[in-house]
Amino acid sequence: MRITIIAAVLAAAPAFADPVNIRPDMMSVTVETANGPVEISRIQDNENKLEGDWAKTSRPCPNFCIQPMVPAEGVTPIGELEILQFLQDPNVVVIDGRVKPDFEGGAIPGAVNVPYTEAADRLGELGCEPDFEGFDCTGENVKSAALYCNGPWCGQSPTAARRMIEAGFPAEKIYYYRGGMQQWRLLGLTVTE
Secondary structure (H helix, E strand, O other): OHHHHHHHHHHHOOOOOOOOOOEOOEOEEEEEEOOEEEEEEEOOOOOOOOOHHHHOOOOOOOOOOOOOOOOOOOOEEOOHHHHHHHHOOOOEEEEEOOOHHHHHOOOOOOOEEOOOOOHHHOHHHHOOEEEOOEEEOOOOOOOEEEEEOOOOOOOHHHHHHHHHHHOOOOHHHEEEEOOHHHHHHHOOEOOOO
């Protein structure tokens, strides 16, 4: 009887057998957000699985076509480790290019919501100066932008990148995290509530 109870308790408990680091030498990263510091780590349950919308693999194209790794000439593709670096770099703004309801449903901690429809009009937030043709983004104080959206099938941040470039933002200051929220969640990384 006693062995049965212990076995039942162990079976019901989450699997915390092995630590889930970000890298072998990095368990977590703390980033400053508008609401104070947030620790980004991976979910420690070795049996954790994606469920709901983030587990969906097949969305109809169009609108949900697979996006290229480079959404516009000169833009640099990046992954999760670069996003974590950029979240701690005052010269880079991590931008969630999704519409506000998606952002409010969970985002990368420390990211700023600039919906793709507004990206070309909000370059002043990156240090650009308005001019007659759009924006002048040649100043020393112009920050780089790391864009992401829902995942490899989401066209919102690629559209934002193209619109920013058309408005005068330098492509070489844009980084694109194609994996977006789907890949972020797949890796069990911290998401805002």
